[in-house]
Amino acid sequence: MSTEKTTLNEVDIQQLSDSVISLQIDEEGKVLRRVRSFVRRQGRLTPGQENALKKYWPIIGLEYQATPLDFDAIFKNKGPITLEIGFGMGNSLVTMAQNNPEQNFLGIEVHLPGVGACLHLAHEANISNLRIMCHDAIEVLENMIPAHQLDMIQLFFPDPWHKAKHFKRRIVQTAFLDLIHEKLKIGGIFHKATDWENYAEWSLDLLNQHPKFKNLSTSNDYVPRPESRPITKFETRGTNLGHGVWDLMFQNLE
Numbered sequence: 022m023s024t025e026k027t028t029l030n031e032v033d034i035q036q037l038s039d040s041v042i043s044l045q046i047d048e049e050g051k052v053l054r055r056v057r058s059f060v061r062r063q064g065r066l067t068p069g070q071e072n073a074l075k076k077y078w079p080i081i082g083l084e085y086q087a088t089p090l091d092f093d094a095i096f097k098n099k100g101p102i103t104l105e106i107g108f109g110m111g112n113s114l115v116t117m118a119q120n121n122p123e124q125n126f127l128g129i130e131v132h133l134p135g136v137g138a139c140l141h142l143a144h145e146a147n148i149s150n151l152r153i154m155c156h157d158a159i160e161v162l163e164n165m166i167p168a169h170q171l172d173m174i175q176l177f178f179p180d181p182w183h184k185a186k187h188f189k190r191r192i193v194q195t196a197f198l199d200l201i202h203e204k205l206k207i208g209g210i211f212h213k214a215t216d217w218e219n220y221a222e223w224s225l226d227l228l229n230q231h232p233k234f235k236n237l238s239t240s241n242d243y244v245p246r247p248e249s250r251p252i253t254k255f256e257t258r259g260t261n262l263g264h265g266v267w268d269l270m271f272q273n274l275e
């Protein structure tokens with residue numbers, strides 16, 4: 022897909038949806054299968070989402086490529102950068118970008134209708150401090166985010182993968198913490214929120230065991246929801262089902 026296009030067409034949109042993961046081949050030419058934190062779902066686009074993808078992706082979207090991003094060139098300032106993984110429909114991400122115009126935001130989501138919805142909201146909000154990607158966030162972190170550039174990484178209500186046989190799909194794993202540690206600045210913060218108690222405990226254990234993160238909770242477990250974090254769509258769904266909410270905030274020590 023050409024990056025110089027001023028609008029996308031249906032073929033470009035299909036290509037965007039088809040390329041959320043990259044084909045990885047080993048030395049013997051075999052396709053490598055990695056465990057992903059999501060299952061690819063097609064999901065129909067509403068006319069509004071399709072229109073937003075056509076018109077606003079060329080302005081706000083960033084295509085996946087296996088080369089490091091130049092944040093100075095992208096945001097044209099040296100303000101703090103927040104990366105959000107799995108922004109869903111983008112409501113809370115756009116609200117945060119709107120409330121913090123001096124900061125920069127990069128949102129990553131694999132679900133194309135969510136990307137369309139977020140583009141629509143970003144256009145309505147008339148903001149210029151947000152860029153959006155439609156690709157597996159793990160690949161983006163591995164290949165596109167230079168070391169020690171991010172002030173904040175946020176992960177709000179990631180898929181809990183609640184059955185034990187699926188725990189390997191949970192995005193929070195030791196390897197993930199190693200990866201985000203490398204991308205956060207010293208003093209940068211990882212903020213996770215979940216409505217699934219077992220996933221909160223799982224994350225707390227892994228983070229507490231990690232030598233390079235410090236818990237910002239005064240009780241050494243969870244923090245109250247910071248004012249800066251808007252209530253998300255999945256949070257509301259969880260709360261309506263009677264779930265609790267657990268926020269974790271850990272600082273990168275070195």
Ligand SMILES: C[S@@+](CC[C@H](N)C(=O)[O-])C[C@H]1O[C@@H](n2cnc3c(N)ncnc32)[C@H](O)[C@@H]1O
Binds near residue numbers: 058107156158
């Ligand atoms: C349960 S939803 C939560 C959405 C939103 N944060 C909220 O609170 O409403 C989790 C989202 O993460 C996305 N996701 C899961 N793994 C991802 C990955 N590796 N890269 C990008 N997005 C991912 C899913 O597509 C899904 O939209």
